[in-house]
Amino acid sequence: MRAGQVELLNRYDGFFSRRPFVFAEISAAIVERATELRATHGFKTPDAIHLATAMVENADAVLTGDAALARCPGLRVDVI
Numbered sequence: 794m795r796a797g798q799v800e801l802l803n804r805y806d807g808f809f810s811r812r813p814f815v816f817a818e819i820s821a822a823i824v825e826r827a828t829e830l831r832a833t834h835g836f837k838t839p840d841a842i843h844l845a846t847a848m849v850e851n852a853d854a855v856l857t858g859d860a861a862l863a864r865c866p867g868l869r870v871d872v873i
Contacts, residue, residue, distance in 0.1 A: 817850050834865065844868060
């Protein structure tokens with residue numbers, strides 16, 4: 794928005810309005826899984842929460858720009 798890239802903003806809006814797209818609240822199950830991921834694999838807390846959310850919500854994949862997240866076991870992580 795700051796750079797005036799309206800077309801890029803429209804592309805993001807289109808991506809996030811597609812189905813099936815799930816917005817999940819952080820639950821006790823997500824916190825527990827995130828704690829396990831942080832303790833056993835050393836992920837930073839925000840990353841562990843994102844990964845745990847994907848696991849608990851049975852996501853098909855996680856899209857990220859962070860190649861370090863691809864080492865998460867039991868989860869498809871696509872680095873873009």
